Amino acid sequence: MIKKIIILLSLLPTAIYANDLSLYGIFNQGGIVIGNHPNAKKVTFENRELKLSDEGYFLFGFSRKFKNNSSVKVELKSGELIEKSFKINERTYEIEVLKGLPSKMVTPNAEQLEKIREDRATLSYAIRSNSEVSIFPKNFIRPLDGRTSGLYGSERILNGQKRNPHGGWDIAAPVGTPIKATAGGKILLAQKGFYYTGNVVIIGHGYDLKSMYIHMDKINVKKGDIIKQGDVIGTVGMTGRTLGPHLHWNVYWQNIKIDPELLMKVNVEN
Ligand SMILES: [Zn+2]
Missing domain, CATH: 2.70.70.10 (Glucose Permease (Domain IIA))
Structure with missing residues (x-):
């Protein structure tokens, strides 16, 4: 029973805000995150450059067995660099x-x-x-x-x-x-x-x-x-x-x- 409650809690969507950087999504293995920074020029996740919309939206995902910690790096039009670290919850599969x-x-x-x-x-x-x-x-x-x-x-x-x-x-x-x-x-x-x-x-x-x-x-x-x-x-x-x-x-x-x-x-x- 306790195990089930923990799994349900970890499936709740999370929103992270820092320096006008917003990240919406599920920080779980298999999850997907949509991010936004209105002044983003370049965004990288796991050394991959992400496609960026005109309004500063981007997205990335985690594989089934993704490691526990990662981060996203945002370079602003001003040249400033932001890095946001996060934890990815491990899942057990059926x-x-x-x-x-x-x-x-x-x-x-x-x-x-x-x-x-x-x-x-x-x-x-x-x-x-x-x-x-x-x-x-x-x-x-x-x-x-x-x-x-x-x-x-x-x-x-x-x-x-x-x-x-x-x-x-x-x-x-x-x-x-x-x-x-x-x-x-x-x-x-x-x-x-x-x-x-x-x-x-x-x-x-x-x-x-x-x-x-x-x-x-x-x-x-x-x-x-x-x-x-x-x-x-x-x-x-x-x-x-x-x-x-x-x-x-x-x-x-x-x-x-x-x-x-x-x-x-x-x-x-x-
Ligand atoms: Zn199937």
Whole structure:
């Protein structure tokens, strides 16, 4: 019981203010932070320069096993340097045991492995591609209502074999349920028939933030489309490796998977 309370408390959004520097977000492994300084000229996090909006907004995220301490460095137009240090809370992840998957979905043969390799190259190219969007994404909506059927970060045992940790948030809903874009952006990929992920849409929201929608049935958008928050990009399906209809939702900052549930908790004050 005590353990549960601590986990809940550490999931509460935090706001940090210092010298006109504001940081909003979840300082947890898998979390995402949106920052602002009206006079920022250059911002760096973990030696990476962040994209900066005209109003001085930027964002960065923490991987599943991110270290405990870090900082963000802001160089102002005046030349002054600000560094803000913070602690990142460690999380414990669930262990998910799934049984009864078709064996070709756990131990694919050589031909299937070749297809999987091609799929990975296509998907990672889209994840790494640039999407310049002028509007900074400050608030996000759930793509659909539904029961959580898989958590970010879980260790996975599929048919008794250890596999990669679960990188997204699974939301179960009937086939055909509309899926909405969590924020506006540009469609970087809208393609059917991936081996594990089935029918997939990837949206670039600018500022190195991307969202990816997996196991879809219908796809309503095409590569290059510009969409608004809430636009229906397609419907829930059960394509690829899945035991039932659900949306598997990934969120990336750069090429790092962050927790979509924590993205929902970011609350930027205007
Ligand atoms: Zn999933």
